[in-house]
Amino acid sequence: MDGGVPLRQGLLDVGDGNRMYWDCRGNPAGRTVLLVHGGPGSGRSRTAHKAFDHNIFHVVTFDQRGCGDSVPSAADPGTDMSVNTTEHLLADMEALRRHLGVQRWVLHGGSWASTLILAYAQRHPEHVEGIILIGVTMTRPREIDWLYRGLRLLLPEQWERFRDGLPASLRDGNLVEGYRQLMNDPDRDVRANAARDWCAWEDAVIAHETQGSPGQYSAKVDEQRLAFVRICTHYFAHHAWLDDDALLHGAHRLAGIPGILIHGRLDLSAPLLTAWQLARAWPEAKLVVVEDSGHTGSPTMRAAVKDAIALATTWAG
Numbered sequence: 383m384d385g386g387v388p389l390r391q392g393l394l395d396v397g398d399g400n401r402m403y404w405d406c407r408g409n410p411a412g413r414t415v416l417l418v419h420g421g422p423g424s425g426r427s428r429t430a431h432k433a434f435d436h437n438i439f440h441v442v443t444f445d446q447r448g449c450g451d452s453v454p455s456a457a458d459p460g461t462d463m464s465v466n467t468t469e470h471l472l473a474d475m476e477a478l479r480r481h482l483g484v485q486r487w488v489l490h491g492g493s494w495a496s497t498l499i500l501a502y503a504q505r506h507p508e509h510v511e512g513i514i515l516i517g518v519t520m521t522r523p524r525e526i527d528w529l530y531r532g533l534r535l536l537l538p539e540q541w542e543r544f545r546d547g548l549p550a551s552l553r554d555g556n557l558v559e560g561y562r563q564l565m566n567d568p569d570r571d572v573r574a575n576a577a578r579d580w581c582a583w584e585d586a587v588i589a590h591e592t593q594g595s596p597g598q599y600s601a602k603v604d605e606q607r608l609a610f611v612r613i614c615t616h617y618f619a620h621h622a623w624l625d626d627d628a629l630l631h632g633a634h635r636l637a638g639i640p641g642i643l644i645h646g647r648l649d650l651s652a653p654l655l656t657a658w659q660l661a662r663a664w665p666e667a668k669l670v671v672v673e674d675s676g677h678t679g680s681p682t683m684r685a686a687v688k689d690a691i692a693l694a695t696t697w698a699g
Contacts, residue, residue, distance in 0.1 A: 393453070394481055396474045398465035403451035404444040404478055408436035413511070413695065414484045416475070417443045418491030418499050420517075423613025425450030425606070433687065438695055442487070444478060446471055446498075449609045456616075457608035459568060466613065468622045472502050479509060488694050492516030493652065493677065497622055497629065500660075504635040512697040513641040513667075514690045517649060517677050518657035520629045521622040529651055530558050530618070533587060536650065540586035547579030562615035565608075577611040587651050587677075594678030633663035640697050641667035642690040646675030646683060 388405035396402050408431070415434060419426045423446070431441045447466045448456030455461060475498075479487065488511050489499045496515040503510045519525060534541035545553050552560035564576035581599035589596050602610055641664060645657040654671065661669035670690070675683040 393451075394474075394478060396447075396470075396477050398462070398470070399454065400447050400465065400470075400474075401453050402444055402447065402474050402478065403453075404442065404481075406440060406442050406482070407431050408434065408439045408441045410440055412436075412438050412440045414440040414442060414482075414487040415694070416478075416487045416489050417441065418475075418489060418495040419443075419446065419450075420491065420493035420495045421449065421610060421614060422446060422494045422498075422617045423449045423456065423610040424494075425610075433691060442478070442482065442484075444474075446613075447474065448613050449606075455605060455609050456612045457605040459566065459570075459573070463566075463612070463616050466616065467620075468498065468501060468617070468624060471498055472505055475502050476506060476509075485509065486511040488512045488514070488697070490514045490691075493519055494521070494617075497521040497624075500629045500632075500636075501622075501624065503639060504629065504632040507635055507637075507639060510639050512694055513636075513639060514644070514687070514694060515641065515657075516644045516679075516683070516687060517652050518643050518645055518660055519652045520627075520656055520660070521618070521624060522626055522656075523621050524626075525652065525656060526558060526618050526621060528653070529587070530583075533650060537586050540583060544579060544583035544586075547576060556619070558615055559619045561611070562619040565612040565615050573608055573612070577607045580611045580614070581607060584651075590650075591648070591676035591678050591680075593674060593680035594676055596678070598678065630659060630663055633660060636664050636666065639666060642670060642693065643667050644670045644672065644683060644686050644690060646672045646677060646680070648674070648676040651677040 391405035393401040417430050426443045426445050434441050445452040486509050496518045548560040584599035643657045645654050661667050670686050672683040674680050
């Protein structure tokens with residue numbers, strides 16, 4: 383099974399006028415793994431499924447609300463963002479599990495995906511066989527503040543350009559909220575410029591990651607970029623609607639679920655502290671620190687992910 387073409391795919395009606403794209407590859411009788419994408423709003427990877435042996439795994443991917451091939455797109459200013467929250471995404475994941483008839487699955491993803499995976503697993507531990515997280519985040523207020531304000535200590539010139547992408551009246555306040563407002567402006571040019579400036583800052587933060595994928599945010603084009611930034615600003619301005627440290631305090635609900643946390647030492651976007659704190663609160667989780675990797679990976683990190691996937695084949699079904 384080469385997995386090049388999905389065995390099954392569709393648009394699942396998840397309510398509120400939203401239809402969620404999903405697809406399945408690999409062995410339908412194999413161990414099911416759900417690939418959860420980051421962003422939020424990046425859309426599913428078209429290649430991540432290749433890391434899994436399709437003779438062993440039943441690989442499920444999906445696009446979260448508002449992005450990828452899910453409809454409607456958040457790039458459309460008329461799309462209602464009030465029905466695009468963490469709570470909605472958790473319900474969508476559970477609806478997909480029931481739709482596919484899956485009893486338990488392995489959850490795999492990085493960056494924002496780790497926040498969503500942790501929230502889902504703490505809500506539905508009985509349906510989670512194991513977890514692989516890369517670039518761990520919990521979308522806490524301090525993490526958002528670090529990424530969009532604290533990092534000015536290391537990147538003052540780039541941060542000043544990011545700040546100056548906002549009207550003067552918004553520059554002294556919450557920058558994420560300011561960009562969220564711009565991404566809801568009826569003028570497409572205003573939204574396009576804000577999305578460009580947001581992605582330029584994101585790329586500045588990963589510019590040192592020569593072994594990873596520098597420049598990946600600005601490489602997004604047109605509607606994809608508009609949807610990505612509108613969703614990012616929407617979620618981050620609200621701290622993903624999660625109480626501060628809620629996922630850390632809820633780690634006891636993961637008892638009995640094996641986990642592997644893979645994190646780059648050089649990750650400026652999401653410093654290692656978050657993964658370290660989670661590993662201490664979740665005894666079944668193993669923390670793998672990759673010395674030469676930032677947020678977007680490295681050959682060493684890819685090898686660590688490969689090892690984690692191999693280990694997942696031994697987890698109790």
